[in-house]
Amino acid sequence: MTSRFRPSVRPLPPPHVFVPSLAQATRPAGVPFFRDPLHTVPTKWSLFRPLLKGSTAHPAIRRETRSSWREKKGLTSVPRVRVFLEEQYALLSKMIAPGTRSLERFECHLAEKHQRLDKMALLAAEQEQQNLHARPPRLTGAYHRPTLFNPPLPRLKPQPISISMMIHNRLRARERRMERRRAYASFLNDVKLETAFWREMEQAQKKGSGSDWTRGKDVRSPGGWDKIMRNEIEDMDKKFQRENRRAGMVFDKRLMGRVAKARSRKETWWKAQKTEGLSSDTG
Template sequence: MPSLSFKTQFAGPSPSSIAHRQRIARLLEPLRSVRPHVPFYLLAAHRRPTLWALYRGLLKCSPNEDVRWRIGKVFRQYRHLTSPRQTKEQLEKGYRWLDVFTRARDGDGHLQSVLERYGRLIAAKRDKVEWTGILLAEKEWAKRLRNRPILTGAFLRPTIWNGPLPRMKPQPDHISMMIRHRRAARTNRLERQSWLFELRDAVDTEARFEDILARESDVPFEPVFSGALHREWKDGIMEQLREIQESYQRDTDRSEAKYPPKLLAQIKEARREKVRNKTRERERERSGEVIGVTHRRRRLGYPPHVSYKWSPEELRDRLIARRSISEVGYVGMVKRRLGYKIREEEDQYSDDDKMRLDKAEAAVRRENERRRRNAALRERNGQP
């Protein structure tokens, strides 16, 4: 085999070879995959066939209303898919459904019976979904009622972060976020104001330097910060400083704002309602009902550094007095012994009530005496 010369080996490809490569590249150009610069779900080539051909076709060819409802649910379920592979799988499934619906509409008896059974299944599932939605909505509404903000009767004093507001429990999220955002905005304004002051001083320093340089130098130069340009630099900076100062003035006005009369009346009415609510709560407790405040009172105790000074009997009496709202009977006796200001039992009833209670007490005493006599007679006679 004859050896190639140095010129033949390194002379590069021939013109015919270059033309052949270009011809092959032109043939392969349509086959090369092109990656779009936008997501596929924003392309009209995806949206139009999916919405107008597939979704619209499925709705038109659906055998009944229940199947149409199911198609809407499925499309809303998968509307946020961003994976091309998963989207392709769902689209292939949808086109298979469209083919089945079309064939059933054209008269295929087997597919019509299949879709009829499918519709009955969807109807049962639809009822279940609707009732589940109703129950979840009621649960969410009950949760909102339990945690709804109520007026406590106190004032949320005006500050630079908020105007005059009523104190609410729990405090609404939008009020908390408003205060938080205003705090962050004021911090940013302070930092920006400090930076603008430094920038203003730097512009003045540069302008003075250029003025001195123009007076003492014989070399001409074009000024950047001095002369007419100095005012243009300062105007933009001073405008931003004025806006920041106006925001500070708005904060001051907010902190000095007065409560409107309507809001004051609303807060005072909330105080009166709080008293009425606590009165109803105590009445429910006195009637024997166990409510949340009853459980909290029963858990009340005394700190160890205080209770260790008392004897066990004194600690027991104090816990009895603290954990009950009663003022009669044994609890009333304990509270009087501890020095509580409690009226005498006779003073807590009207004359008619006292007469009725005295009669009932006398009847109970007579019945108890009768039972004791009968028990003594049976014991003497040896009867059980």
């Protein structure tokens, strides 16, 4: 009869290492082994980091170690984790042992493997680019209605990346502009309050006989103390108005004619497909 409790996975040190505290420790109830500090901390500091440190002179082994640990990061099975740790401790023992030629052979084998993988990835990326260029976007017979971020456009399949990035960049720019305008409006209000305060202080001291120093005194802002911020707010408001005008644009007749032709071609193609399917079923 098998127990319903899963055994805990403890660090598996090399044969020549014995840690009594780990052998006598018990895992708290309700804590899975992959979250138990008695497993995670020694595994990280006594196995993973020594592997990286020992593979400094072997870049292929270092790369393979990182990728294998990243791949096995989600393991929750006790037997599979135990097998993986035993393999890694065996590799660490080879690194520690002096004058092992098997490590050099392993390095050469992994270097050839990584070279093949890199070549395959490069070919796959080139093939993907060729496929994208081989399939130019085509009209689907639908409309991409105008919004704050795009003018009236026809629906294309596949949609060009330039259009997607245009919408994305304009959306992020609008969010940043809204935050900046709120900040500038708050600063402008603070400047007005402070200017009014100092004006009242001067009038109280000189009984109103002094000149108004709150306008035109600073050469950096001849239009007033708040001129720079008002200009920034006006520029941002103009951009908001331009977005509103973009959202209110309409489709021109030429574009609507192209979309209508694409829709008719699509409907004709679907009718032909249905007719072909019915004829094959009756036959």
